Every structure is written in C-alpha cells, then in structure tokens.
Amino acid sequence: MKLAILSRKETLYSTRRLKEAAEARGHEAVVIDHLKCDIMIEQNALAMYHMGEKLEGFDAVVPRIGASVTFYGTAVLRQFEMMDVFSANSSIAITRSRDKLRSLQMLAASGLGMPKTAFTNYSKEEKQIIQNMGGAPLIIKLLEGTQGLGVVLAETIKAAKSVIEAFHGLKARIIVQEFIKEAKASDIRAFVVNGEVVGAMKRTGKEGEFRSNLHRGGTAELIKLKRSEKAAAVKAADAMGLKIAGVDMLQSDRGPLILEVNSSPGLEGIEQATGNDIAGKIIEYVEQNYLNKRGRKKNA
Numbered sequence: 001m002k003l004a005i006l007s008r009k010e011t012l013y014s015t016r017r018l019k020e021a022a023e024a025r026g027h028e029a030v031v032i033d034h035l036k037c038d039i040m041i042e043q044n045a046l047a048m049y050h051m052g053e054k055l056e057g058f059d060a061v062v063p064r065i066g067a068s069v070t071f072y073g074t075a076v077l078r079q080f081e082m083m084d085v086f087s088a089n090s091s092i093a094i095t096r097s098r099d100k101l102r103s104l105q106m107l108a109a110s111g112l113g114m115p116k117t118a119f120t121n122y123s124k125e126e127k128q129i130i131q132n133m134g135g136a137p138l139i140i141k142l143l144e145g146t147q148g149l150g151v152v153l154a155e156t157i158k159a160a161k162s163v164i165e166a167f168h169g170l171k172a173r174i175i176v177q178e179f180i181k182e183a184k185a186s187d188i189r190a191f192v193v194n195g196e197v198v199g200a201m202k203r204t205g206k207e208g209e210f211r212s213n214l215h216r217g218g219t220a221e222l223i224k225l226k227r228s229e230k231a232a233a234v235k236a237a238d239a240m241g242l243k244i245a246g247v248d249m250l251q252s253d254r255g256p257l258i259l260e261v262n263s264s265p266g267l268e269g270i271e272q273a274t275g276n277d278i279a280g281k282i283i284e285y286v287e288q289n290y291l292n293k294r295g296r297k298k299n300a
C-alpha cells in the first residue's frame with residue numbers, strides 16, 4: 001500500500017516510527033506536511049498538491065495533527081477522505097476530540113466516569129459555580145490548554161474565586177473540575193488501537209507537582225490495567241469515534257475517571273514505557289482496513 005503520514009516533520013519520533021513500521025512491512029510511506037498542502041475543489045474533481053506536487057495513488061493516511069493546526073490539518077485530511085483514501089482516524093472524530101467540553105459531554109452521555117465538571121461562560125457568579133461544585137479544592141482548566149499549561153489547582157474557595165475571575169478577565173474559556181485527590185498526582189495513559197488497549201503507562205508528577213504531564217517533569221512507568229480501566233479506555237475511544245486514541249484517566253475511589261481522549265497520541269513515551277511496537281500495531285490496523293475497503297470496492 002502507498003501510505004501518507006500527515007505530519008509537520010519527518011524527524012519527530014512518532015512520524016519516524018510509523019514510517020519505519022510501514023516500510024518494514026513492505027509498504028511505501030511518504031511524510032506529508034499538511035501545512036504545505038494546497039487543496040483544490042471543483043465539481044467532481046478534488047485534488048491536492050504538496051509543495052507543488054500533485055498527490056496521487058495513496059491508499060491510506062495516518063494523521064498526526066498537532067493541536068495548534070487542527071483547522072487546516074483536518075481540512076487536508078477531509079480532502080484525502082473525499083478522494084477515497086482510508087484514514088486511520090477520521091477528520092470528524094479528530095475535530096470532535098479537540099474540543100474538551102464537547103468531548104466531556106459525549107463521554108458523560110456514554111456513561112463513562114469523569115471528574116465532575118462545570119463550564120462557565122464568563123459568568124460573574126464565581127461563588128455560585130464554586131458552590132455548585134461543592135467548594136474547594138478545585139481544578140481550573142483552560143479549555144484550549146495543552147501539556148499541563150493552563151491547569152491550576154485552587155486549594156481554597158478564595159483562591160478558586162480569584163483564579164476564575166482572572167481567567168474570565170482575560171476572556172479565556174475555562175472548565176472548573178472536582179479535584180481527584182486519590183489520583184495522587186498520577187494519571188494513566190491507555191493507548192487504544194481499533195478497540196483494543198495495546199499499551200498503558202502510569203505517569204506521576206515530580207515532587208510537589210499535582211500535574212503528571214511528562215512535559216512538566218513527570219515520569220512514566222509500565223502499568224497493568226484493571227479490567228474496568230481497560231473497558232473504560234476502549235469505550236471512551238469508541239464514544240469519540242477514534243480508532244487510534246490516547247485515553248487519559250485518573251484512578252479514583254469510584255473507578256476510572258476519564259480526563260480526555262487524544263486523537264494524535266505520541267508514541268515515544270508509551271513505546272519506551274511498555275516496550276511494545278505500537279507503531280506496528282497502527283500500521284497493522286491500517287493494512288487490514290485499507291484491504292477491507294479495497295475488497296468491498298471489488299465486490300461492489
């Protein structure tokens with residue numbers, strides 16, 4: 001098969017690993033920078049150019065779209081989909097997953113556990129929100145934060161009030177969330193491929209830090225998931241319509257609580273922590289499904 005890996009840079013770990021894994025299985029893999037693609041649209045004719053060269057003959061695409069370029073990245077991916085190229089994750093599912101609020105609404109509707117969450121639209125009623133949440137401590141999060149930046153722990157009602165005020169003053173959209181103390185500054189990342197957990201790690205924040213993000217100095221270790229945690233991860237990916245997903249959850253007294261579902265999860269941390277060939281699993285999944293699609297077309 002001829003595979004496109006949508007990625008800003010060939011040298012990124014995940015990109016490199018996907019290319020290697022595809023080539024090891026005898027496929028042609030081309031890294032395409034979505035920001036360097038031009039999309040051409042006219043009646044019955046959809047085409048795409050990458051740095052001036054027409055893109056042709058692709059069977060499948062694995063998208064690796066960063067949070068800061070979701071709009072253009074998903075537009076390029078949609079064009080591939082319209083050109084009948086099989087995508088490992090659909091553009092619509094990626095768009096959905098990029099909105100934390102929308103994601104939490106969908107996950108809650110699917111019956112998954114999550115920290116109790118409130119969204120407020122610049123309301124002046126900080127006190128009311130804090131009261132509705134049952135008082136401090138509270139987590140306050142920027143809706144479009146990433147890598148742990150924009151996540152604040154307010155330990156008192158006073159602190160919560162001033163943090164919410166400050167974010168609202170900046171016109172920043174935030175969610176207010178119950179603080180899950182039992183998680184003890186750790187979270188779990190479960191990597192799901194096609195409805196199966198292919199690797200899981202536990203991340204723990206450095207001394208004195210409640211955030212477990214590796215970007216904030218956290219460390220990762222291999223973890224064997226409980227059955228309920230595996231089931232929650234698979235269900236969360238499914239609820240979002242993602243075939244490849246990094247599901248983040250907290251361990252709590254009432255079972256696993258989903259924090260978010262990532263649609264372009266990195267491979268480096270999880271491959272290192274687990275020793276599993278996750279890139280290979282992704283390519284295997286694409287292989288099987290691109291073939292199914294081709295089979296369906298032949299039989300049609």
Ligand SMILES: Nc1ncnc2c1ncn2[C@@H]1O[C@H](COP(=O)(O)OP(=O)(O)OP(=O)(O)O)[C@@H](O)[C@H]1O
Nearest residue numbers: 115139145146147148149177178179180187211212
């Ligand atoms: N409600 C909560 N209770 C306890 N700890 C939390 C809670 N929410 C977040 N944390 C901690 O803070 C970390 C960062 O939060 P979160 O994952 O929501 O934001 P982010 O990392 O900035 O977003 P992204 O993962 O998209 O980059 C989590 O990994 C977890 O360790």
Ligand SMILES: [Mg+2]
Nearest residue numbers: 147148248260
């Ligand atoms: Mg996170």
Ligand SMILES: [Mg+2]
Nearest residue numbers: 146260261262
């Ligand atoms: Mg994320």
